[in-house]
Amino acid sequence: MKASIAAAGTLVLSSATRPFDVLLMASDPPPEEGPWWGIAIDITKCIGCGLCARGCKVENDVPEEPFYFRTWVEQYTVLNNGEVKIESPNGGIDGFKHSVPEEEIFKTFFVPKMCNQCSKSPCTQVCPVGATFESPDGVALVDEKYCIGCGYCVQACPYGCRYFHPEKKVADKCTLCYHRLKKGLDPACMEVCPTKARIYGNLRDRDSEIVNFLREHDYQVLKPHLNTGSKLYYNGLSAEIS
Amino acid sequence: MPAQINRILLLFIVFIGLFLVVRHFLVPETFGQYGHYRGASLDDISSREMVFADKEDCYACHDDILEKLKNEMHAGLSCLICHGPGGAHVEDPQLGNIAKESGREFCGRCHDINPARPIDVVFQVDIVSHHTEKKNCIECHNPHTLWEGME
Numbered sequence: 001m002k003a004s005i006a007a008a009g010t011l012v013l014s015s016a017t018r019p020f021d022v023l024l025m026a027s028d029p030p031p032e033e034g035p036w037w038g039i040a041i042d043i044t045k046c047i048g049c050g051l052c053a054r055g056c057k058v059e060n061d062v063p064e065e066p067f068y069f070r071t072w073v074e075q076y077t078v079l080n081n082g083e084v085k086i087e088s089p090n091g092g093i094d095g096f097k098h099s100v101p102e103e104e105i106f107k108t109f110f111v112p113k114m115c116n117q118c119s120k121s122p123c124t125q126v127c128p129v130g131a132t133f134e135s136p137d138g139v140a141l142v143d144e145k146y147c148i149g150c151g152y153c154v155q156a157c158p159y160g161c162r163y164f165h166p167e168k169k170v171a172d173k174c175t176l177c178y179h180r181l182k183k184g185l186d187p188a189c190m191e192v193c194p195t196k197a198r199i200y201g202n203l204r205d206r207d208s209e210i211v212n213f214l215r216e217h218d219y220q221v222l223k224p225h226l227n228t229g230s231k232l233y234y235n236g237l238s239a240e241i242s
Numbered sequence: 243m244p245a246q247i248n249r250i251l252l253l254f255i256v257f258i259g260l261f262l263v264v265r266h267f268l269v270p271e272t273f274g275q276y277g278h279y280r281g282a283s284l285d286d287i288s289s290r291e292m293v294f295a296d297k298e299d300c301y302a303c304h305d306d307i308l309e310k311l312k313n314e315m316h317a318g319l320s321c322l323i324c325h326g327p328g329g330a331h332v333e334d335p336q337l338g339n340i341a342k343e344s345g346r347e348f349c350g351r352c353h354d355i356n357p358a359r360p361i362d363v364v365f366q367v368d369i370v371s372h373h374t375e376k377k378n379c380i381e382c383h384n385p386h387t388l389w390e391g392m393e
Contacts, residue, residue: 047359059293095351108358133279143283179290187294
């Protein structure tokens with residue numbers, strides 16, 4: 001009896017010492033030091049080979065069927081009559097074949113898409129259990145062991161960058177290849193990009209490749225009016241792209 | 243204090259105590275370490291297995307090819323683009339366990355003529371009509387030395 005009271009007392013005490021404040025916070029402030037990862041994609045360099053989308057699936061065990069993507073490539077074709085045609089056959093994994101006769105094309109280009117790694121991410125704010133979060137270095141991640149699979153975050157992402165993993169029964173998304181990043185290696189999609197159309201880097205480091213890229217290009221983010229704090233910067237983002 | 247208040251107070255204390263005990267078991271150990279999530283999940287995610295090799299591992303053995311490629315148009319391309327993930331080959335280097343992708347379909351991913359493909363970024367040909375007497379691009383173009391033996 002005495003022992004059980006003592007045990008209960010210890011339990012209560014140790015529970016009370018666990019931080020309560022963190023349970024009330026909607027999102028975490030950016031850290032004061034360490035890397036702060038961002039991504040830059042140069043649309044004028046993308047040749048639509050689709051190797052990024054293919055490499056991503058291989059690296060990250062993403063189901064092979066279409067519509068499960070962490071990254072994919074879209075082809076935008078603006079026709080002479082002003083109509084915009086957006087194609088992404090199997091996410092661009094098998095490459096692209098031109099489908100519109102050349103004389104009808106006003107302009108056309110490829111747009112690689114991936115998680116925007118937002119700093120005010122809508123997806124992490126709606127998680128009811130704290131299974132998805134922004135890491136201290138600014139990468140939005142999913143805790144597979146803690147996710148209950150409600151799918152709120154999949155709906156909340158305005159960029160459609162999350163999907164529901166059919167086997168693991170949890171939400172899944174681009175981790176910026178966090179397991180490679182931590183070893184100092186490039187994410188799989190950037191490793192296999194032949195034109196270096198996508199780069200990533202530390203936004204806090206004023207000398208990093210990405211900061212120099214932002215300095216030298218007229219960059220823009222997707223859906224800036226949503227104020228998601230997107231850290232995916234595009235060069236050559238045409239007005240048709242959403 | 244009136245007895246009825248005492249009873250309710252006791253009830254409250256019991257419930258709060260119960261809540262704390264239940265909470266102890268439900269809140270994971272590292273929850274709240276960095277923020278509103280399980281701190282240990284950062285380690286879980288960063289310890290996932292890599293499939294694509296580190297390209298520096300390629301150069302450890304194949305520095306001759308790196309040297310050959312220096313002045314080629316394919317200079318700077320990662321080996322893994324055409325040779326696949328290569329993780330197994332780095333573990334156990336054999337001739338058989340590395341991909342060597344080629345052919346009109348694969349080379350055409352980058353080099354097939356396409357109006358959306360910026361002309362200043364990549365050399366393009368029509369893979370359907372270009373030298374139809376040859377089957378595979380690499381019969382003429384060695385990917386490591388593109389114009390060798392050609393006029």
